[in-house]
Every structure is written in structure tokens, then in C-alpha cells.
Amino acid sequence: MSAERLQDGECDKDELLERAMEEYGQAVLYMAYSYVKDYGLAEDIAQEAFVKFYGKVDSFRGESSLKTWLLRITINQCKDHLKRWDTRKILLTNKVTEILHERGDPESKAIEGEKRSELHLKLLKLPVKYREVLFLYYYQELKVNEMADVLGLNPSTAKTRLKTGRERLYRIYGEGGRQDG
Structure with a gap:
């Protein structure tokens, strides 16, 4: 799928949007x-x-x-959303609720544990700069240069973050899920 087809009149914007949603919808959501x-x-x-x-x-x-362009748009939307004060306030409230929920009964903990995979949870514990490169590399199967393009980074920076992210994720697994922060 390409924008050249749009410019050449082979498909219209609506068709391109529909195809983009079909092909990249899950990637954007993740x-x-x-x-x-x-x-x-x-x-x-x-x-x-x-x-x-x-x-x-x-x-x-x-x-x-x-795909790279669409993921870049998504990342910018996320960053814009996270910068807003009302979002930070909601995130703080959610964190407090999460802490209180963690202290809940064992049955609800077991049910919650079944909903999320161990890897996914541990990946989400990483700082965004490591989480995003691991996600793009393993879940979206982008090459280092493509990742760098999506994130607006130098390829060597993306490669370093990927290596550091892997190491941090490995440490989380090695410590039974604890992270020193």
C-alpha cells in the first residue's frame, strides 16, 4: 500500500484509510x-x-x-496526550487505584494475572524509551533503521536502546519481576 497509488489516482483517500486500518490497526493500537x-x-x-x-x-x-509514518503519528498523539495536565492527573489517580487493587484479595489477583501475560506486564514496567524500541522490534518486526525513523532517533541510538531494553527486561525476569527503578 502506498501514497503513490493515491497520487496516481489508483485509489482514493477512503480506500487508503480502510486498507491502513486493516493492515496496521493492531500495530497502531498496540x-x-x-x-x-x-x-x-x-x-x-x-x-x-x-x-x-x-x-x-x-x-x-x-x-x-x-506503516512507519502512521506509527510516528500514533507516537506523537500519545506524547501529546501524556503532556496534558488532565492526563497526568488521571494517570496519578489510576496509579493509586492500581496500588490499592494490588492489595486486594488473592482471587482478584489471580483473575487479573490470567488477563495479562507475564512478558507483557514486565515490558510495561520498562521506561517508555526502552519499551517502544522493544515493541517496534519484536511486535512490529521493524528493522533498527525503520525504528529509528519512526522514533526520530539516530540508528545507533535506537540500537543502543534496544540492547539496554533487552538487558533491563532480562534483569526483571532474573529478579522474579522486581525492578529497582
Whole structure:
């Protein structure tokens, strides 16, 4: 799928949006979730990313793949969302609720544990700069240069973050899930 087909008149914006949603919808949703850690909010951000994609698809220059461009839009939407004061206030409230929930009864802990995979939980414990490169590399199967393009980084920085992220994730597993912060 490419914007060239749009420019050549082979498909219209609506068709391109539909294809992008089919091909990259899960990737966009997972990327948003990796930032905000709330599925409902991630769905909203993914929707906003596709709206922005639709509005700006005519300006796509083809310097990267459509997937890379769409993931960059998603990351920017997430960062914009996380910068807002009301979001930080909600995240703090959610963290307090999470701490109180962790102290809940063992049965609810067991049910919650079944809902999320161990790797996913441990990945979410990492700082965003490591979480995002691991997500893009392993879940989206992007090469280091593509990751660097999506994140607006130098390829060597992306490679270093990937290595450090792997090491930190390994340490989390090695310590039985504890992280020193």
C-alpha cells in the first residue's frame, strides 16, 4: 500500500484509510497501549491517529513506509496526550487505584494475572524509551533503521536502546519481576 497509488489516482483517500486500518490497526493500537497502558484510552488515541492520517495523507512524501509514518503519528498523539495536565492527573489517580487493587484479595489477583501475560506486564514496567524500541522490534518486526525513523532517533541510538531494553527486561525476569527503578 502506498501514497503513490493515491497520487496516481489508483485509489482514493477512503480506500487508503480502510486498507491502513486493516493492515496496521493492531500495530497502531498496540503502540498506543504501550504508551498509555489503558486499553480504552489506547483505542481513542488510535482512532485520533487514523483521523490525523486521513487528514494529512495528501502530504505524505513517501520518505518512509506508510506503516512507519502512521506509527510516528500514533507516537506523537500519545506524547501529546501524556503532556496534558488532565492526563497526568488521571494517570496519578489510576496509579493509586492500581496500588490499592494490588492489595486486594488473592482471587482478584489471580483473575487479573490470567488477563495479562507475564512478558507483557514486565515490558510495561520498562521506561517508555526502552519499551517502544522493544515493541517496534519484536511486535512490529521493524528493522533498527525503520525504528529509528519512526522514533526520530539516530540508528545507533535506537540500537543502543534496544540492547539496554533487552538487558533491563532480562534483569526483571532474573529478579522474579522486581525492578529497582
